[in-house]
Amino acid sequence: MTGEPTRSPGPVPRLLVGAATVEVEVPPGTPMAGFAARQDPSRGVHDPTTVRALVLDDVALVSVDVCALHEDTCAQVRARLADVVPTCVVAATHTHSGPCVGRGRVGRHAAAVHDDVVAAAERAVRHAHAKRRACAVEYTEVRSPGVGANRRHPGRSVDLRLQALCFRDPADGRVVSRLVVYPCHPVVLDAANLLVSADYPGQVRTVLEAGDPGSVTMFLTGAAGDINTGHRAEDSYRASGTGLRTYAEAERVGAVLADALGGAARHLVGGEVQATAVTEEVDLPLLPVDREQVRRDLARWTTDLGEADADRAALLGVWASWARGVLDGGVPERATWRARVTAVRLGEVALVALPGEPFLASGEQVRAASSAPVIVLGYSDGCPGYLPPREEYAHGGYEVDDAHRYYDMPAPFAPGAAEQLVAVACRLVGADDGR
Incomplete structure (x- = not known):
């Protein structure tokens, strides 16, 4: 990110932060989730399916590059990590080009990949927790970055907020991790796509991580039930594509959001920053x-x-x-x-899952x-x-x-x-x- 952060009064805060990424192998022939009319399984991988963990003190956030996770799967992950973190939020990025691990929701269940996802979540959190270090916290918000529309009411204007937390080691200024949240469906790619992909969130992460080598970016989708990049939800009824919703377009959308964050002002979160959670x-x-x-x-x-x-x-x-x-x-x-609703307080900033x-x-x-x-x-x-x-x-x-x-x-x-x-x-x- 460019520019110096706006500083709040008081000492530079410290929060113990660790982050990790684990890739999950998705073999060709794995059922994909996200389009009811898409019956063909995957033919390969365009970009890896990742499970990412961000541990803030003793609160863990987990993101998985899939369309949906069953609540039983999330509970399974929490149970495996109960000895490490008392609070663990497990979220799907909601890409519509990921493997289907929803236990019967949003397509045919890929049991082997599901079990690998659970194991990867445990590994990622344990690794992230073990390498926590003190970080300062910066908050960034960009209004209406130019991506997203109300798919149910196309004429209705929307004011979307691209929000990010940056966790930086104050000793050397390096970025340890970022959390990026945006309320827009990761469904740039349509049902004609048969390659596993993270959709536009993958490009957001790629751009930001390239700018800060060694860092881990977690992307999570906000309240996006009625927001996408400008097509009808009923398009999911067609397995054939329009030819317009391509990998190049997903990369363009992701780059727009990453660049918007890169040019935005940063605010240093002040006070005694400790991660506290209530569910x-x-x-x-x-x-x-x-x-x-x-x-x-x-x-x-x-x-x-x-x-x-x-x-x-x-x-x-x-x-x-x-x-x-x-x-x-x-x-x-x-x-x-x-x-299940979880609120996490980080000083003056709150996360609500x-x-x-x-x-x-x-x-x-x-x-x-x-x-x-x-x-x-x-x-x-x-x-x-x-x-x-x-x-x-x-x-x-x-x-x-x-x-x-x-x-x-x-x-x-x-x-x-x-x-x-x-x-x-x-x-x-x-x-x-x-x-």
């Missing part, structure tokens, strides 16, 4: 399961399969499989899903709960699908009506579920902020 769980309601409607839908989809083209047939096959699972699996009429796919408005509500900077992460500690704000249900669409089938959930989340999640997050942030 709360809440049961979020799903809509009631209407089995008769599911039976009617299954009959209709089965009939439509006979005249469907290849893309439509692949999608209907996913939906039909979901319907049979609901009808045969003894799903309760009314179900809930237990969400939300599960699932929260919308941008939800992230902004959490950010407004504190007078100090708040960085909101999505896709953390489990991803069961979209959490639309109440007002979005009237607009319908993929995120409201259809996505739960690809996520293998019995029904969409009920109106008000997002608001319950936001209320917990705001309480955690506001209480720590003294409000």
Whole structure:
């Protein structure tokens, strides 16, 4: 990054910081996640699948280059690390070109790669924890860096925040690690892509790490449920591509964000910076399961399969499989899903980790709960699908009506579920902020 940081009064703070990266081998033929109509497995690797760990005092953040992680997988990682860190947040970057390790969500499960991901997470955290050293903390925020649009309401303007924490060794000025968060779907590459890729977050990391050799950059996706780079969510219904969503475009988008951070002012986080964390769980309601409607839908989809083209047939096959699972699996009429929310305080800055796919408005509500900077992460500690704000249900669409089938959930989340999640997050942030 360029320029000297704006300094807060008082001594230069110290935070014990360690970071590590572990690559996971993804062999050709591995199922990929992110597009319901994409049935073909991977044909190779464009860039490695990585598991990255950032340990701040005794709080660990883990990022995995996959579309979604099941909450049971995240719990498995936490259990394996309980002797090292009392708090561990495990998040998917949400690339739509990664291996499928969601235990039945967002595609066919790749069990061997899943187990390698869990093992890699443990190795990365243990390594990062062992090599922690005292660092100063710098905060950077860039407003509307020129990437991202509301895919549900194309005419609606959005004010997106690119946020970063830089952890620097004050003894020699070298960057130990960065945490970069941006609320935009990593879905530049479309369903025609059959090479494993981190999408644009991979390029963000590559550019920033090249500028600071030896450093580790972690990218996490913010509240991006309704934000992407400018196409409809329903494009996931097609396995064929447009030819516009290419590796070159993913690299361009990543470079734009990395360059925006490089030219932005930095603020040195003041005071006694220690990582403290608090976690709360809440049961979020799903809509009631209407089995008769599911039976009617299954009959209709089965009939439509006979005249469907290849893309439509692949999608209907996913939906039909979901319907049979609901009808045969003894799903309760009314179900809930237990969400895990974690707030991490780093001096005057807070990180808030939300599960699932929260919308941008939800992230902004959490950010407004504190007078100090708040960085909101999505896709953390489990991803069961979209959490639309109440007002979005009237607009319908993929995120409201259809996505739960690809996520293998019995029904969409009920109106008000997002608001319950936001209320917990705001309480955690506001209480720590003294409000």
